Amino acid sequence: MASTPPLRIWLYSALLAVSVVALLALQRHAPWLEPKPEPVITKHTQRFLASAYGGEMPIRVLGLGSSLLWAATPPSTMNEIALLPGISWMRMTKPGKGLGALQASLMPIENKPPNVLVIEENLLFADSTVEDQLRDDLSLLMRNVAYKVTEQAHFAPQRAYVELADQKEPLPYEEFPQEIKKQLVLKNANNLQTIFSHGTINLALTDLLQRLSQRGIHIIVLELRRSELVEQVIAPQKKRWQEQLRLALPPGPQVSYLASPQLSPQELYFDGSHMNAAGARLFAPWWQAQLQQLRDER
Structure with a gap:
């Protein structure tokens, strides 16, 4: 019969667990760490919506998206769109699914809404739970330690938000050899299956979008294929999730669902999901045409 561990072992274990949680909380909230992105996002959104009101009224289109939208619309595409007459367009992005830090853009949008709000499908996932955040923080802490000990670049932790980097630079990526790329694409697809299978809808966000649509704001839910x-790998799980999304945010006169064209060659994506520079160049004219159509319909 196994002996019960001494009481002090339980006490030490509890103290260790509390210390780890405290360390993770300190890592997330310590005042000396890099500033949180929310004020930057709020001010940038306010600046765009305010500037678009001056002079002759262009159609104001604001896009919120994940790194998929960043990859598809690099600054070179943004600069081309800026030359289109009658269109004022800006997009802001964040890594991964869920609204995350872009939550800070919602109040400015409610106060002075654009004519059109484009929201990429990925953002309509419910944000991470506290348990998810602790797990992510623990992973970040471990990567920080591994990076400091080994100085190996692949251990370098990614920052959750780089202040408006998406406005200035294309999404950084690396083109891998074909065999490595194939493994990366399949791993990415398997992860997406899990995300679409277990992901829930951000009902607070869909409710807000419905209220905005009732005020005459055109809402476009953008699927970046x-x-x-x-x-093909994620089709069943993704279809079920999209059906749930349409129940939470039904299409109507002011709510549209728009899917990007399927870019078939695998070479147009660096990991199977994010477009590389060649893919973005093919995406650009299609997106410009969508914006011009929105302008002409108003």
Whole structure:
């Protein structure tokens, strides 16, 4: 019969667990760490919506998205769109699913809404729970330690938000050899299957979008399609999730669902999901045409 561990072992274990949680909280909230992105996002959104009101009224289109939208609309595309007459367009992005730090843009949008709000499908996932955040923080802490000990670049932790980097630079990526890329694409597809299978809808966000649509704001839910291989792998799970989304945010006169064209060659994506520079160049004229159509319909 196994002996029961001494009481002090339980006490030490509890103290260790509390210390780890405290360390993770300190890592997330310590005042000396890099500033939180929310004030930057709020001010940038306010600046765009305010500037778009001056002079002759262009159609004001604000896009919120994940890194998929960042990859598809690099600054070179943004600069081309800026030359289109009658259109004022800006997009802001964040890594991963869920609204995250872009929550800070919602109040300015409610106070002075754009004519059109484009929200990428990925953002309509419910944000991470406290348990998810602790797990992410623990992973970040471990990567920080591994990076400091080994100085290996692949351990370098990614920052959750780089202040308006998406406004200035294209999404950084690396083109991998074909065999490594194939493994990366399949791993990405398997992860997406899990996300679409277990992901829930951000009902607070869909309710807000419905209220905005009732005020005459055109809401466009944008699906940025991944490579053909990835779309085939995730199709059943993704379809069920999209059906749930349409129940929470039904299409109507002011709510539209828009899917990007399928770019078939795998070479147009660097990981099966994010477009590389070649993919973005093919995406640009389609997106410009969508914006021009929105302008002409108003």
